[in-house]
Amino acid sequence: MPVDNEQTAQVAGGTGTARPGTRRPGGRTARTRAAVRDAVVAGLTEHGYSGLTVEYVAEHSGVHKTTLYRRWGGVDGLVADTLDLAGEDGWAPPDTGSLDGDLRALALEVVHSFADPAAAAPSSAVIAAAFQSEPAAQALRAYYAERFARCEVIVDRAVARGELPGPRSAVDGGALVRAVAAPLFFRLFITREGLDEPDADHAVAVALAAAHAGTFTKET
Amino acid sequence: MPVDNEQTAQVAGGTGTARPGTRRPGGRTARTRAAVRDAVVAGLTEHGYSGLTVEYVAEHSGVHKTTLYRRWGGVDGLVADTLDLAGEDGWAPPDTGSLDGDLRALALEVVHSFADPAAAAPSSAVIAAAFQSEPAAQALRAYYAERFARCEVIVDRAVARGELPGPRSAVDGGALVRAVAAPLFFRLFITREGLDEPDADHAVAVALAAAHAGTFTKET
Known part of the structure; x- marks a missing residue:
């Protein structure tokens, strides 16, 4: 069940190829959110949930720690938003004719x-x-x-x-x-x-x- | 899928009533192993895998830390043996006639x-x-x-x-x-x-x- 970003695609089982014509919302906020999401995925992969810290996400996303706390509340909010973002993709189920x-x-x-x-x-x-x-x-x-x-x-x-x-x-x-x-x-x-x-x-x-x-x- | 000890029964989905006639191996080694298993289950429940330590198991089982390291090697061995022990029970699947x-x-x-x-x-x-x-x-x-x-x-x-x-x-x-x-x-x-x-x-x-x-x- 792929999405339009390779990292997010891997969250919850995607295969990760972008579908042509998929809308990519742009802008600084979207880019920040994507960078944060990538850092969360990297952190979860590297350390697991219990080893994931806001410090790690700040370091790997380039987004300041205080911004992360203000917008996501903490580790739980970061993980939840990563999944929310994974759900906001253009993925559609297979259509093979049968x-x-x-x-x-x-x-x-x-x-x-x-x-x-x-x-x-x-x-x-x-x-x-x-x-x-x-x-x-x-x-x-x-x-x-x-x-x-x-x-x-x-x-x-x-x-x-x-x-x-x-x-x-x-x-x-x-x-x-x-x-x-x-x-x-x-x-x-x-x-x-x-x-x-x-x-x-x-x-x-x-x-x-x-x-x-x-x-x-x-x-x- | 229950076993003959309530704590172990809960590992991996048991309902935990002892079946009459179930063999209960006795002896000090079996009692030690059961005490260690109970402490592992308590620790996993309380702290999760990443929070489980040999120190915790020693404290809650009354078995010395050096004994735990010698016989089980460490946390991974303790968790594995808890499941092995859960498998050594008298559980049998339901027999309702259909x-x-x-x-x-x-x-x-x-x-x-x-x-x-x-x-x-x-x-x-x-x-x-x-x-x-x-x-x-x-x-x-x-x-x-x-x-x-x-x-x-x-x-x-x-x-x-x-x-x-x-x-x-x-x-x-x-x-x-x-x-x-x-x-x-x-x-x-x-x-x-x-x-x-x-x-x-x-x-x-x-x-x-x-x-x-x-x-x-x-x-x-």
Whole structure:
């Protein structure tokens, strides 16, 4: 689930290529915010949440410590804003022409974004930060809620194409795309079993079988 | 997935009631190991992995620091052994007489074990520790591999009862029980959406629908 900045893309699992035509808000404030975000990501990667300090962010962003405290409040606010900023991107879910293709592309994006330990480090660091910081946990929740809301179009298109039964409103698209992602993150961060392309295929197969059986049909 | 000690049970999601007839190995070494484990769990809960020190464990277990270093090597060894010990319990998966009942009971065990923040804290702390410590990650991987291996009997029994198609060896029981657990842990620790009993029902419904569609049938 990539965004338009390579560093931010890596937060929470992006692959990081800018999409042409993506709006890049400019201006000094936006540049400052991006510099601060890059420093937060670097700090989380290098030291983890518990080792991240406002001093580190000041040193690596070139933004004065008093400015950081005034605008972000402290480490928790900095981490939360990094995720907020990661959510303000032009990322759109895959559009391959079929439900199976879209879900596979989405699952493979997760697999590939975590395949390189260096690229995966910031994402892991933010997920880890949420264990110790309630603001980080809230920001993570908001980030994924928004990200999965974007993915619901995959399911809308599938219903429109007749690939899934029922009216568009009857299928819980958010639950379906979460069902694809869950086993991948589970292997990565809970059972620590590692993740490879066959895992993506299997996650899609399970979610699709359940979808065709009507398991994601909302009660009305 | 409970074990015979309430503190350990809470590591990695147990509900913590001793099963009658569970063997309790005695002796001074076992008591020392249990005291050390309790102190590690308390320390992880209180301070997180990055705040856990051998000094803390010594103080709270009554075991001398030099003994801790000699037998466990340091913090990483202490955390890993806590998980190893959590795996050496008498826990067995639910046996309700049906696949649906067993999987529901298993899923509800996860939901309930994480419903109380205080009870869930040690489990969360160990999962969080794995982000910062490779030995903790390895121990977590071994813990869950062993735990899910125990759960495969649920699927064996279902095949024997004719609830799932194919010979027993053809169904990947480990993948099926992981599919039930994954969405629960995903909500808890990745999307931070919270977890309730309907989530358990839904996870079971998805996994069962996929199982009946043959998605967990191994290639031979």
